[in-house]
Amino acid sequence: MYGEAAGKYPHVFSPLRVKNIIYKNRLCSTTMSTVPTHTHLSSTNYGGIGIYDKALGGVAMIGMMYHGKAGASHYEANGADPFASKYDLDVLRESLSVVKQGGALAAMAVGMGQVYEGVQYSPSGLPFGRPYARPTAPVTEEILYKLLDQAVEKARSAARFGFDALILDISNDSIVDAFMAPGFNLRTDNWGGSYENRFRLAQMIVSRVREAIGPDFVLELRVSATLGVPETYPFEEMLQFLKSVEDQIDIVNLVTGMDEYHDGNVKLCPPIFEPHLLNLERARAIRESCDVLVNISGAIMDVQEAERVLREGAADLVLLGRSLVADPFWPKKVLEGREDDIVPCIRCNNCYHIATEHFNTCCTVNPRVYRENRVPLTLPRAQTARSVVVVGGGPAGLKAALTAAQRGHQVTLVEQSGALGGLMIPASVGAFKEDLRRYLSYLRRQVERTQIHVMLHTRADRALLEHLHPDAVILAVGGRAVMPPVPGLGTSGAVQAVALLNAGLETAGTRVTILGGGSIGCELALELAALDRMVTVVELRDKLAANGNELYRQDLMLHLEQETRITILTQTVCTGVTAQGCTVREKDGGTRVIPHDTFVIAAGLRADADAVEALYGVVPETYYVGDCKRAASITEATTEAYFLGASL
Numbered sequence: 001m002y003g004e005a006a007g008k009y010p011h012v013f014s015p016l017r018v019k020n021i022i023y024k025n026r027l028c029s030t031t032m033s034t035v036p037t038h039t040h041l042s043s044t045n046y047g048g049i050g051i052y053d054k055a056l057g058g059v060a061m062i063g064m065m066y067h068g069k070a071g072a073s074h075y076e077a078n079g080a081d082p083f084a085s086k087y088d089l090d091v092l093r094e095s096l097s098v099v100k101q102g103g104a105l106a107a108m109a110v111g112m113g114q115v116y117e118g119v120q121y122s123p124s125g126l127p128f129g130r131p132y133a134r135p136t137a138p139v140t141e142e143i144l145y146k147l148l149d150q151a152v153e154k155a156r157s158a159a160r161f162g163f164d165a166l167i168l169d170i171s172n173d174s175i176v177d178a179f180m181a182p183g184f185n186l187r188t189d190n191w192g193g194s195y196e197n198r199f200r201l202a203q204m205i206v207s208r209v210r211e212a213i214g215p216d217f218v219l220e221l222r223v224s225a226t227l228g229v230p231e232t233y234p235f236e237e238m239l240q241f242l243k244s245v246e247d248q249i250d251i252v253n254l255v256t257g258m259d260e261y262h263d264g265n266v267k268l269c270p271p272i273f274e275p276h277l278l279n280l281e282r283a284r285a286i287r288e289s290c291d292v293l294v295n296i297s298g299a300i301m302d303v304q305e306a307e308r309v310l311r312e313g314a315a316d317l318v319l320l321g322r323s324l325v326a327d328p329f330w331p332k333k334v335l336e337g338r339e340d341d342i343v344p345c346i347r348c349n350n351c352y353h354i355a356t357e358h359f360n361t362c363c364t365v366n367p368r369v370y371r372e373n374r375v376p377l378t379l380p381r382a383q384t385a386r387s388v389v390v391v392g393g394g395p396a397g398l399k400a401a402l403t404a405a406q407r408g409h410q411v412t413l414v415e416q417s418g419a420l421g422g423l424m425i426p427a428s429v430g431a432f433k434e435d436l437r438r439y440l441s442y443l444r445r446q447v448e449r450t451q452i453h454v455m456l457h458t459r460a461d462r463a464l465l466e467h468l469h470p471d472a473v474i475l476a477v478g479g480r481a482v483m484p485p486v487p488g489l490g491t492s493g494a495v496q497a498v499a500l501l502n503a504g505l506e507t508a509g510t511r512v513t514i515l516g517g518g519s520i521g522c523e524l525a526l527e528l529a530a531l532d533r534m535v536t537v538v539e540l541r542d543k544l545a546a547n548g549n550e551l552y553r554q555d556l557m558l559h560l561e562q563e564t565r566i567t568i569l570t571q572t573v574c575t576g577v578t579a580q581g582c583t584v585r586e587k588d589g590g591t592r593v594i595p596h597d598t599f600v601i602a603a604g605l606r607a608d609a610d611a612v613e614a615l616y617g618v619v620p621e622t623y624y625v626g627d628c629k630r631a632a633s634i635t636e637a638t639t640e641a642y643f644l645g646a647s648l
Contacts, residue, residue: 005335009303011310013335016060016317018218018250018293021105021164023060023317026310027331030297030321031063031109031167032269032352050328050369051095053377055102058331059324061317062099063167065109096162107220108158109167112151112205114175116143121175123185123192128178139175141191144201147175151205156212165218168209171255172224172268176202180241183231198233199241210248220295221245222253225282228267235282242290251293253319254283266555269321270299272347272432273526273555277305284314295319301345301435303334325351326365340445344438349551350635364635365439367642379646381408386471388648389414391460391615394422396626396637397476398443403645404474405450412453412468414460420444422478423627424634426501427520430527465618472621472648475612476641479605479627484515484574489601492577497524497602505531509597512536513582515574517544521602522556529565536567536594538574538584547633605631 006013016023029051051062099106114120114128114136121139122128128136139147158166170176178184179201185192192198210219223242226232242252256279257268270278278298287294297319300306306318323330326345333342343365351363363369368377385408390401393415405411419425421440428436447454458464465473481496483489497520500508505527512528514521517539525535537544544560545553560566571587581595608628616622625644626637 004337009307009334012303012307012318016293018165019216021218023105025058025060025331026317027059027306028061028107028295028317028319029054029059029063029104029324030319031065031169032321032325050325050372052098052102052372053328053368054324055099055104056332057102057324057327057329058335059104059320061105061107061165063107063109064095064099065169092161105164106162107165107167107218108161108163109169109222110151110154110158111169111174112147112176114147114173116147121147123175123179123187126184126186128173128175128184141189144191148201148205148208152208152212155209159213159217165220166209166213167220167222167253168206168249169222169253170202170205171222171253172227172257176205177224177227180233180237181227181231182233183229195237195240199237202241203244206245206248218251219249220251220253221249222255225254225256225279225286226267228257235285239285239289242286242292246290246292249292251295251317252286252290253295253297254279254286254315255297255319256282266551266558267298269349269352269551270347271349271552271555272435273559274299276301276434277309280309280314283309284312287313287315293317297321299347301347302342303330303339322347322349322351325363325369328366340442340449342442344435344442346435346439346634348635349549352551362635362639364638367639375642375646379403379406382648385409386648387468388412388472388474389460389465389468389470389619390474390476392422392476392478392626392628393417393420393454393456394476394478394626394637395424395443395634396641397422397474398447399638399641400474400476400625400645401452402443402446402450403642404648405452407646407648409648410451410453412455412470413447414455414458414464416457416459418456420447420454420456423498426498427634429501429505430523431530432523432526460615462615462618465615470619473615473619473623474641474644475615475622475624475628476626477608477611477615477624477628479631480608480611481601482603482606483601484603486515486574486577486582488577492582492599493579494577494599494601497521497600500524500598500600508533508600510534511596512598512600513538513594513596514600514602515582516602516604517541517568517570518602518604519545519548519552519556520604521600522560524600524602525566526559526563529563532565534565536569536596538572538582538594539568539570540573542571544568544570607631 013025054062096106120136122136125136125138155166180198185198190197226235276299279296283294283296293316295317296315300318301323309315322345327343330342348364368375387410388404389412390397391414401411401413424440428440511534513536514525515538517537522545525537528535545556573585574582575585576583581593583593585591605627607630612624612628625641
């Protein structure tokens with residue numbers, strides 16, 4: 001089987017020797033949230049986002065960013081040696097052990113800090129990177145050299161500690177990147193102005209780090225192809241710089257964008273509105289211009305895309321982030337011929353702490369993320385197999401049914417429509433919903449491959465539950481669309497957003513008004529505009545997509561602002577609707593009529609207590625989950641459903 005996979009994806013599964021180390025394949029894990037601290041190495045999490053699982057899962061190399069007491073990040077770097085204390089050494093030792101036990105190589109990422117003795121610095125005192133709201137002082141040459149010395153010492157420590165390679169990170173929100181960018185570096189001394197001056201620090205840190213670690217240690221240089229903001233440097237300058245250091249580095253680690261700065265981070269960890277293979281052409285240009293290996297990131301979501309990158313010669317290695325969070329074992333699954341079992345990433349970015357503002361970091365499709373102590377690699381079989389009926393084939397129902405089946409229970413899934421998926425079906429409509437469609441297909445395949453008995457076109461009622469007579473019932477009947485109390489709405493011919501998506505967006509008229517600026521309303525506006533409809537979004541609140549995470553919202557706003565066929569009205573109340581138009585009261589108190597051919601209601605969902613009450617209690621052991629319990633995100637629904645199914 002391994003031979004078949006290697007034959008199907010020969011570039012992905014070919015080994016690569018770099019100096020004295022051998023990559024068993026061309027797949028590497030990014031440093032994304034792999035922060036080995038006492039929190040992440042506790043009983044709740046083994047080394048950031050699943051480094052143990054990733055190592056077992058088959059990647060060749062795992063990158064780790066160290067944030068110890070002394071600090072080795074870009075932001076806090078006040079200590080000559082970040083591995084000086086016994087505490088820090090223990091944390092680092094355990095992280096290395098976790099990776100080595102799994103059979104992977106380990107690379108330590110170190111960078112040049114922005115902070116010295118409690119003060120955050122930038123080239124010219126302009127806020128840069130994370131946290132961008134923090135007061136920033138212009139860095140003096142004396143402080144600059146101290147920060148440089150610290151970075152060199154961090155590199156020396158990592159090299160001597162047992163890592164296989166060093167990732168020198170001068171990308172995104174590094175102060176080195178800030179010096180390279182003319183929009184942030186306004187200096188007139190020998191550190192600013194010309195290309196030579198702005199890239200002087202980058203040249204210096206590469207040279208000094210190489211000297212510190214010696215000629216035989218693998219050095220991977222992480223750079224931003226572009227910062228993704230107007231203040232960035234031309235890509236041609238980055239090419240020129242890489243050409244100048246090619247004899248000192250072994251691998252270019254290519255990213256795009258910067259953390260928590262305006263719109264740059266949507267390129268660093270691209271949400272659903274951005275294409276896959278974001279850095280493909282830039283990686284190809286580097287590989288063609290420089291005598292150096294290239295390791296590429298940027299929304300490479302499956303083995304087919306990885307194989308394409310390598311086959312076309314755009315890169316030598318592939319950096320995987322979110323796809324390994326969703327399923328750390330997908331390289332192994334490919335080798336075992338189990339591609340259909342790979343859990344696809346939907347690019348919701350809830351796994352990325354920057355997007356979630358360090359709150360409720362999790363994964364929609366992998367409940368084990370940050371819950372390794374509560375979610376085993378393999379669910380144990382229940383001591384007694386029971387009969388379980390799940391009512392509703394949406395994301396919550398599917399997850400609950402599959403989890404209960406994994407426990408060995410006899411599961412019947414009842415769905416009143418003719419297809420499994422629930423709201424995922426209309427939610428996956430659109431050009432930028434490829435990843436959600438892949439996840440829906442995955443769930444359907446898993447149901448087909450289990451012993452779950454599926455009853456489509458079946459309305460669950462008390463008589464059906466009494467007939468099936470299960471030991472337990474899980475109600476996942478979904479929510480009910482909100483109908484705002486707007487005069488004339490019931491007789492205006494208005495259509496619910498879900499109904500329009502199911503009917504086909506081409507059925508909408510040329511002028512469309514959408515009542516509701518949540519995620520559904522905004523995404524619908526983008527899709528309609530792409531069909532050349534003129535769209536007006538009316539939102540009561542002052543913020544669009546208020547429930548979306550920060551990266552999602554930033555990228556959504558960028559696309560909405562760029563679309564000339566969309567008008568956004570926030571803090572605006574709809575006071576009446578007819579078939580021809582709606583009356584609104586805007587935030588300045590003025591009123592006007594907006595003409596339309598189609599009026600769409602996208603006001604969200606509410607819990608459907610009536611549907612739950614109609615079925616609750618027929619079977620003594622009855623649970624309810626998902627939108628019928630509380631209107632929530634797919635992340636919340638599937639996570640809750642997993643734990644419910646696992647508890648049976």
